[in-house]
Amino acid sequence: MIYVDNAATTKMSKTAIHTMTAMMEDTWGNPSSLYSIGQRAKEVLEKARADVASVIGAEPREITFTSGGSEADNQAILTAALLGEKSGKKHIVSSAFEHHAVLHTLNKLEKMGYEITLLDVHENGMIIPSELEAAIREDTCLVTIMTANNEIGTIQPIRELGAICRSRKVLFHTDAVQAVGHIPLNVIEDNIDLLSASAHKFHGPKGVGFLYARKGIRLTNLIEGGAQERGKRAGTENVPGIVSMAEALKEANAGMEKNAEHLVKMRDRLIAGLKEIPHSALNGDAEHRLPGNVNFCFEGIEGESLLLLLDDKGIQASSGSACTSGSLDPSHVLLAIGRVHDVAHGSLRLSIGEDITEADVDYLIKSVKEVVEYLRGFSPIWRDLMAGKKQFIL
8 A cells, every 4th residue: 555645644653652652551640630640741741842842943831732733723813813803903814725724714703704815826826925915904913824735735935924924013823734844844933923733744643733822922712611721722631642742743853854855856756757647737836845745637537536546556645635525626725726627626636755665656657647547538528628629728
């Protein structure tokens, strides 16, 4: 089996598994308890907080542990929105291809009377800084732009976007779920006020994540109850998961440069091979993209059939976000960069991992070529294209 859906989830590292198991066996106390086993749990919890903070250049008190990226996105955006409302500012700027954890939260706020501006991301999937600057108004309370897109892998000029927000005194949030552990990030240097991350994207456990909030930003609670997480997220902390996440993040950060070098080499080899397929197109910027992301559209086929036939060949891939895999609609990300519905339906996302080999890449290229040719062989759309009844788009 070749697993190439790491953007959906990564396999837990041996370090993360060992750490989590050890915590479950030896450090199972409630960190809010005063007796020794509870205080031991609190000690490792706070060490994990410090470890996570150090990777992104934050202070430990600026880290709040969550159930994952979606919760962190929700809390960050609602916090900024309510802070803005207190000063009469109810305008938010985002982009058209954010993760649905962001877009659905913005939809909720829109129903509550907030005005939302969604920036275009253009054909290469990039935000133009001057367009963000033009979109910020006197009543703008938040800009939320993802660091790297979960489908097409484009990496935004976060530092520049954050600097614009800082100069205009507007809070800047970034959904960094796909970026943390894979590309360098520093919340100070990158001018980030709020940042969301999820452990299972960098070989940690599912159901654990964190929210960075710059000191001075008072978070709005999503979960009421106890005084855990400085009173900003009620509920007994998942100590085994949190400590496992911290170890996975440290490991990913330590190997980042070496892993990225290998992934970029394999990624570019894969892109070059898939470009040989007629009437295909790479989605997203060729240069400013995650090391392990490859996303293509193939004209004249359906992505679902492509995935099923690749599965028969032992290849585990996807057509886009795992969060919307049950939807029959084409990817909102691909539509946002200008792909028409028929082309967007024929998409394939290959998010490779650090263990991929040249032989794996060559097998992927060979298999995708075979399946695309096979599917086009009995596609009525492809027959019409070849006969000239329809015009090729790609």
